[in-house]
Amino acid sequence: EVQLVQSGVEVKKPGESLKISCKASGYSFTDYWIAWVRQMSGEGLEWMGMINPGDSDTRYSPSFRGQVTISADKSISTAYLQWNTLKASDTAMYYCAKHSGGPADWGQGTLVTVSS
């Protein structure tokens, strides 16, 4: 069974850094791209970017390029989403998803709140 287990709720202040994780199991981690998706409260889904854990090839949505960094550690089957300088507007639910013809399997989400 494919499982994507994300790290827990985060409450941060503007200007702080953050790295959230997504641990995969139940399939060959290096065979499928992993994407990150943002959902702000009451809003739709926004595709942020994805990584090929096999070779670390990374693609970003133009809206998120330069704002976040996506990485992966294939030795522990874990993908990451990182911010260097958080803003209040980064407050949202963040999902990771395994791609197979689309975002096929989803993590449970990580709620990130950025507030002073």
Add this chain to the structure above:
Amino acid sequence: QAGLTQPPSVSTGLRQTATLTCTGNSNNVGYEGAAWLQQHQGHPPKLLFNRNNNRPSGISERFSASRSGSTASLTITGLQPEDEADYYCAAWDRSLSAWVFGGGTKLTVL
């Protein structure tokens, strides 16, 4: 950023048929088709169809997907109360080298 266009809301009666649309262009939906996802309030999205119109196991046969040119459609027959949810389409955009989502359609079952 170019995205996909979905009607914000659709309302249809119980046991009726609903058809949701997703309009893109030749660089996304018209290129490799669209995936469809369902999201109930407070839950992660669930894939209904990948971009090849393949339905994962466990997805009801009441759901079907099709494409004509740059418009993808999701049809739900015999609407049930549990079908009330938000529905999103997603497609690979070759001009952006990125996936894009539609804005989502809120389906109400009357």
